[in-house]
Amino acid sequence: MHVQRSIGESLGIRCSSPFAPTVMHMPVFTPSHSAPPTASVHRYFHVVGSAVWVTEERQGEWPAHFLGMLEGVACWGIDVPEGHDPADGAAVDLRSFFGRAGEVEWLVAGRAVQLVEWARTHRFCGRCGTPTVQQDGERAMRCPACGLLAFPRIAPAMITLVTRGDTVLLARGVQFQGPMYSCLAGFVEPGESLEGAVVREVREEVGIEVGDVRYWGSQPWPFPHSLMVGFTATWKSGEIDIDPAEIVDAQWFRRDEMPPIPPSISIARKLIDAWLLAD
């Protein structure tokens, strides 16, 4: 039987937002950087370009990155070098993979692509140019000449659902394809808190002031290496005044007049759905 519980609850975190996220019970993935010696069942996420091809048998002698354990199955990311394709064209990009796999397996595939891409782009020391080596016992590339360690890169980005009474603020970004509207989002800047980024991005993109910024939930977003951190916030003052460099249109929408919204792959959709279901 499936158990309904919140993402925050399953992580031992109490979500303070009025629109609590809920998910069905999902298989558990435990990230790790080395395989337990007892692991007997394996799954290989071959990364071909930025597409993935999953098999029970490892293909080729290419570099392998241990990803973690998925309910007793040891998962690996295999770095398939350019010019090779063991899948013979059958590898799929992560967006298509979402429709074919469960959410947790999709997250594992995203981890595979991110770690392989990180290793591919950290083959040389960023300080002195010497070829790097994998650091023992740690997920890091080390420079044998100057000792610089490079860790996998994660770029935090915040995404915010802003409400005003019984309406919600949704915007169409300049890069969106089609007439879809979504929550406001943007990268966190160096020296900035997540809450500070929420207030700044909303002000910059649509010219309004928000308050009551509350954490909602988060989602790894492997395009190419973001972590989306979701918040809710409420309107404080100002009227919509869009930044045309970022936003084509932004409006306050009531529940009964919603525009096209993002697909279920994204935390944006989960935030909007939670609001739609709230009283």
Ligand SMILES: [Zn+2]
């Ligand atoms: Zn170096």
